[in-house]
Amino acid sequence: MPGRPSLPLPRTSSTAGLAPEPMRWVASTVVAAPAGPWAVVRRTYTRSMAVPTITEAVVLRSFAFGEADRVLHVYSLASGRVGAVAKGVRRTKSRFGGRLEPFSHVELSIHRGRGELGTVTGASLVRSHDAIRVDPYRLQVGLVGLEAMLRLYTEEERNDRAFLALTRFLDALDVQASQPGRRPALDPLVLSFQLKLLWLEGFLPHLESCVECGAEQGIVAFAASAGGAVCAACDHGGIGLSPTGLAGLRTLLGSPIADAPALGMDERASRDVLAVVTSSYEHHGGFRLRTLA
Numbered sequence: 001m002p003g004r005p006s007l008p009l010p011r012t013s014s015t016a017g018l019a020p021e022p023m024r025w026v027a028s029t030v031v032a033a034p035a036g037p038w039a040v041v042r043r044t045y046t047r048s049m050a051v052p053t054i055t056e057a058v059v060l061r062s063f064a065f066g067e068a069d070r071v072l073h074v075y076s077l078a079s080g081r082v083g084a085v086a087k088g089v090r091r092t093k094s095r096f097g098g099r100l101e102p103f104s105h106v107e108l109s110i111h112r113g114r115g116e117l118g119t120v121t122g123a124s125l126v127r128s129h130d131a132i133r134v135d136p137y138r139l140q141v142g143l144v145g146l147e148a149m150l151r152l153y154t155e156e157e158r159n160d161r162a163f164l165a166l167t168r169f170l171d172a173l174d175v176q177a178s179q180p181g182r183r184p185a186l187d188p189l190v191l192s193f194q195l196k197l198l199w200l201e202g203f204l205p206h207l208e209s210c211v212e213c214g215a216e217q218g219i220v221a222f223a224a225s226a227g228g229a230v231c232a233a234c235d236h237g238g239i240g241l242s243p244t245g246l247a248g249l250r251t252l253l254g255s256p257i258a259d260a261p262a263l264g265m266d267e268r269a270s271r272d273v274l275a276v277v278t279s280s281y282e283h284h285g286g287f288r289l290r291t292l293a
Contacts, residue, residue: 052111052121053078058166059104060146064090071117072100074108075149075166080157084110084118096123103129103142105167131174138173140184144291145169148194151287152201162200165257169193172258185292186270192252192260194277199253203284205276207250210234219246222276224283239279245272 055078065071068090076082089096099106100123109122132142149166153159172189184190198204206228209216218231221238229246230238241249248269252260265273274292281287 052109053118054107054109054122055079056126056163057082057106057108058163058170059100059102059106060150061102062086062100068094070100072120073150075153075163076108076110077160077163078158080155080159080162081150081153082110082118082156083116084108084120086120086123089120096120099123099125099128101133102146103132103170105129105170127171127174129170129174132170135178137178137180137182137184138176140291141176141187141190142170142173144185144190144289145173145193147289147291148197151281151285151289152197159200162197165193165196165200168257172261176261185274186267188252188260188263188265188270189257191270191273191277192255192257195249195252195273196257198277198280198284201284203280204253205229205249205280207246207253222279224276224279239272239275241272241276242268244269248273249276 053076055076057074057076059072059074061073062070065085068088070086070089072084072086074082074084086096086100088094089100100120104125105127107124107126108120110118111121112118129142132138145166149162153162169189176189179187205222205224207219209229210219210231211223211226211228212230212234215231215233218233219229220232220241221230221235222228222241223230223235223238226238229241244266245268248263248265249272251263251265252273255263278288278292281289
């Protein structure tokens with residue numbers, strides 16, 4: 001009996017001076033001749049090539065890595081939260097220049113390998129947001145917004161509305177007048193932005209009536225565990241809400257982010273909104289923002 005024909009072994013190819021790259025199985029075909037149980041199975045292989053992702057992104061945070069690199073945490077339009085290494089960015093003659101600083105709105109080319117971090121292979125500036133970085137008040141307001149994004153959006157998951165809210169917040173902050181005597185955490189713009197993020201994450205507080213009994217009058221507090229505002233009869237240790245605070249919450253949620261500075265909220269209303277935001281973070285996410293301390 002003739003022996004069984006040997007099957008061709010998979011081979012790799014390489015160009016001059018380069019090590020062979022790994023190959024992956026694409027398809028197999030049974031050849032018609034010779035027929036019978038010993039038909040030869042021919043296997044075809046092709047190279048596995050990673051295609052860089054090109055996407056708009058906002059740099060949320062960066063820190064030094066090695067002698068000349070930086071690790072970036074960005075929120076991208078294509079993939080949500082992404083980590084990437086910008087190699088050589090700290091060198092004086094880096095091709096990235098100052099385009100990868102926090103707050104920068106950029107278009108990135110990111111190569112994804114086997115590790116958790118991608119590699120930035122290209123970057124072009126969409127908006128620098130330098131006006132935020134150079135003004136101490138706007139800088140502190142902006143850092144609150146960036147930390148909120150970092151804490152609420154921890155997964156690599158696309159969210160077009162969250163990316164739009166982030167870019168609109170930064171665009172509005174770019175042109176907002178500085179207010180040196182005001183506490184940055186009470187700024188209506190960043191309060192509006194944080195309420196929008198909570199809304200997008202499914203944590204929108206119920207504010208039109210008492211969440212426990214449905215009463216439309218006599219709202220006096222906010223209970224994060226109940227998911228909204230409560231009346232005096234149903235309040236069991238909630239966060240106190242003044243009439244202006246309740247009105248401020250409703251107005252901020254119903255208005256575009258950019259309109260927040262013109263809504264005329266007083267300090268008491270801003271404090272009430274901030275208390276609702278921080279209580280929601282603690283109850284739903286189990287965290288506090290360090291920039292709000």
